[in-house]
Amino acid sequence: MKKLTVISIIVLGFALALFAEDVGEEPAETGGPQPKIVLGEQRFDFGYSPEGFFMVHAYKVKNEGEAELRIQRVRTTCGCTSAPMKKMQLAPGEDTEVTVIFNSTRYRHSTSKSAIITSNDPVNRSVRVTFTANMDTTGFPFVVEPWGMEIPTGEDPPKEMIFKVKNSSESKVNLNVVDYTADVFNEPKLKNDKLKPGQDTKIELTLNEDFDPAAHYIKASVTIEAEGIGEKPVRFTLPVKGSGPR
Template sequence: MRNKGGKMTLDKMLCFFSIVLVFGGCIAETSAGPPKTEFDAIDFDFGRIPPDAVVTHIYKLTNSGGDSIVIEKVRPYCGCTKAPLTKTVIYPGETAPIELRFNSRGYRGRAKKSAAVTVKIGENTEKYRLTFVTQTDTGNIPFSTGEVGVYPYAVEFTDSIKTAKITITNRTAAKRVVRVDDYQSDRLKLSWNKKTLGPKKEAVLEVTRLVPADGIVASITIESPGRYNTRITIPVSERKATSRSSSRSGVHRSPDRPMYENPWQQQRK
């Protein structure tokens, strides 16, 4: 590639740099790769939920490819389910939330719901189905699966109420592991003082809202493995003016039951 004087000719230099540019472009295009979507999960189990409440779960869609993708629409198959979409364009390496909110009003027992997600990937359009299951309770208070008791069964916030406490009770004669399986960390902060409960013991889960009370929608799913896998979801919402609730804490009470800090403790007395 050099002439007799040891210098590279102009034609050969241009040819050499052209090859470098073409080869480099091929590498860049190959490393970018085609658009690709990945869900963290496509189904969710709320477990038991109270009646006349709204619970929510956020599915996460990640773009692990080299080009942007677009969420065109999310269509629930039932009027009981809403899908507020906050992000539609997902750039490479980004993750977008897809939230499904279920209103249990009018429901009792087990229900399975779903929503169709339409995503534009390059020139193609792909559809995914997100599902969830619930077991709407009959409204008995306190909330219990027989092995684990949870009180209150709903949390309500106002502008003046920023923190609430949930008491979780082990109603069995053996140790129980209890964990928070799901919640919306952009809206709530949780402080959990125990993860293993001794027989007939209880723990307190402190819930602090991170957003204004106006219009807040969130939920906390608690799980405890055992003879039966216990799952309970506690809805978190704004207190309405007509709600019959305690004025001193962010808990909802039954109109026909006095407010106890822990009803399970009252029952043991």
């Protein structure tokens, strides 16, 4: 009798564990039209980044299947990262974005984090997007002023937010904007995209007219890529944070 009781407890415990693991995740449907989750990209590199700011990048998520795609859960591998999703249900052919927001506070070295998206796709139940950022600026071939911009809470952001970038390397470089937070900024203006050694340029940011800094705290960034220094391009990210509800 005792032996049967022990076996019953083990079986019950195993069943409860399986139930707990599946809470919030509906089983994938089989047969008939199926959804198919497809990522526009899986990896993004912020490059050199300042400590104490938010680095932001949006990954495209599309349903290339023939049935509705339902996003069931998005989780991140670190409490320093959030990943809000714009839409949780996608019709066939529809797309949306998952925006990864990395808080670099207390980071002094290179790091890599991920967000994991779980859906009702029967083939790929979970897909992962990953980013890297390097807060160790040893060997960084530019001087950036300011190295991250913070707007005091309750104050209006300047109409033009300007970063000055100086080429401190011994090579001629070409600069290119590879990413920016479009929900917050208009397309950044790069005054001069070709820099000789010792030469500087300005990157000008203005707020998107649909973004209300009085209602929302700014967590945004612009990522720049420089070619001409070494075999691989060098990336760095210019973040802006602050303002928010009065």
